[in-house]
Amino acid sequence: MSxxxxxxxxxNIELSEEVAEGIYSNLAMIAHSNSExxxxxxRLMPGVPKxxxxxRVVITPEHAKRLLAAxxxxxxxxxxxxxxxxxxxxxxxxxxxFGTPGEA
Numbered sequence: 818m819s820x821x822x823x824x825x826x827x828x829n830i831e832l833s834e835e836v837a838e839g840i841y842s843n844l845a846m847i848a849h850s851n852s853e854x855x856x857x858x859x860r861l862m863p864g865v866p867k868x869x870x871x872x873r874v875v876i877t878p879e880h881a882k883r884l885l886a887a888x889x890x891x892x893x894x895x896x897x898x899x900x901x902x903x904x905x906x907x908x909x910x911x912x913x914x915f916g917t918p919g920e921a
Contacts, residue, residue: 840871854881 842858849855858872876884896902 842871844868849878849881853877 840858840860842860844859844861846857846859847854848857854876856874856876857870858874859868860871861868892902
């Protein structure tokens with residue numbers, strides 16, 4: 818065990834096949850109280866008047882700060898490998914027939 822890993826225990830993490838498939842989300846909304854952060858992952862679909870929350874994650878403020886640091890680090894690494902991520906204030910546009918059954 819290296820000097821930097823002394824005192825740290827390993828955690829076994831199980832990932833079921835269902836969870837490993839992931840859930841697509843194109844919008845996240847975040848709320849917080851003094852004791853927790855609530856992150857709702859939402860899927861917006863064109864032509865559907867109601868967006869659905871596909872997953873809700875509740876974390877402590879300490880974990881929210883760790884998540885922020887980890888996400889920031891991963892975005893930096895992504896941009897180093899693939900170039901800057903374009904940021905736009907536009908609402909995502911979908912093809913007119915996107916998600917409409919029977920149209921090609």
